[in-house]
Amino acid sequence: MISLDSIQEAHNRIRPYIHRTPVLTNQTINDRTGAELFFKCENFQKIGAFKARGGLNAILQVAANQEGKAITTHSSGNHAQAVAFAARQVGLPAYIVMPRTAPQVKKEAVLGYGAEVIECEPTLEAREQGVRDVIARTGAVLVHPFDDERVIAGQATATIELIEDAGTPRPFDTIMAPVGGGGLLSGTSLTTHYLSPETRVIAAEPEGAADAILSFRSGCVEKAPYIKTIADGLMTTLSERTLAIIREHVADILTVSDEEITAAMRLVWERMKLIIEPSSAVPLAAILKNKDQFAGQKIGIIVTGGNVDLGKLPF
């Protein structure tokens, strides 16, 4: 189990490399929801997303323990940038396996951090084979995007800061995070359990990638009935590890449609002047959809990132 100590050690380990991102509020959105919302702005984090935390916590330890001569992962999203960024901090080469269909802007971001991009076919099999090839060739260590205790402990540090900066004197009634593979959600729920046990953790998930809610109910890692959502960071299924933590420490999972996600994203852009990616808008969409459930509550929201393609906006 991931202890409070290991999360606090992660925070101390990564602190020199990350931003302490601000916690922002907005009167209009409070009025519109009937709740008091505190947005932990990880869109301002290094690489534009909370994933920098988990990548750093894992890779700083790989380097300190001399576990390998290089780092590898497969990702088409923010984890690719997080690994490339973290590997550069410790001076290790990084080999990122990316589907050839990934946006050019994301490949360029990874290259910009000095990593090597290995293109593969856009299937999970091809991605995993690509990583095996890299390991055989270079002796690299795999840093999985979420099925890794060090990554989870790193993601858990955002909630330390949220609670320190806005969780007093009145504690949060609820802390919310979106759920994809569950690395952020399980970390968020662990930190909340340790530091603010009176607070409920509630997750939010797109209807078009509704696997976590099924797994949460059945206790087995389930696949989504279908995958079709604007929230491109949330398409992954849980792992056994993240599901176990989530079943123990998360109170509920709510689902929202792409229309509701887009409306919530637009509300944050227009009223808070923050660029957030669709995945980041999923918790607010769930609050707007379930106002009665959240009325009068003090709610913390992890805003996961701000990496969007400005040429392909949904509005």
Add this chain to the structure above:
Amino acid sequence: MISLDSIQEAHNRIRPYIHRTPVLTNQTINDRTGAELFFKCENFQKIGAFKARGGLNAILQVAANQEGKAITTHSSGNHAQAVAFAARQVGLPAYIVMPRTAPQVKKEAVLGYGAEVIECEPTLEAREQGVRDVIARTGAVLVHPFDDERVIAGQATATIELIEDAGTPRPFDTIMAPVGGGGLLSGTSLTTHYLSPETRVIAAEPEGAADAILSFRSGCVEKAPYIKTIADGLMTTLSERTLAIIREHVADILTVSDEEITAAMRLVWERMKLIIEPSSAVPLAAILKNKDQFAGQKIGIIVTGGNVDLGKLPF
């Protein structure tokens, strides 16, 4: 002349009604410019722009001194919202004369603050006649968007916060603001003169509304050779009042093209995850265009606002 005392009094007067907006930095943009930039984020200000400061400072005094039973102004932009917002704070009715061609979203924002919108033809004559009609009908007091010492003192307060939060231990080499009517620029230059006299103030202006640079050189209020710019907040000419302050306390005015403004705006959106309006990108565009002049400098930039129409983005 507007004294330091009057600016500090303005700050104390408006403080309960405004946000103390953050000063943000970005490593990528520092690397790209070769300078150290500090962005004073007035896009996070009430009504989404610094104009809340000047409107409040004027209207709080109108109310305290019982100078009138209502407030009026003509504006198609952020000043309209600022006056509507400030009037509501003091419980005075506001009558905002807006050209019928103003975007519906801006009219709705003004209506949302409880003000009455009076539509007129999109000419300066029609706007001024509309205000005269309101005054005759209601006894309202006009709050001009920039040609007003109380408004200028209000706008000047953003620079107090910028200097307090980021102007030590090393003072700014340069503080930059865009220039339209000159209310913000004259206030910025006065505060800098009083609180950080070693700092130069440099303004930036669109090529497609290049009146201030002509006025700055000739000493008379000049019109722009032509008006065509994406920076819709900067189309106004100076007044005698703002020109006099600017000629005394501003070191230089630089001009940039709409292409340069759009590129700078996109850079801030993509790298800082901040929604800023085109006018706000004009100073950064000037730095990117004149890198040699600014290399190695510590520079404060007033980010004026974040009110953009998401349906009409230039990228």
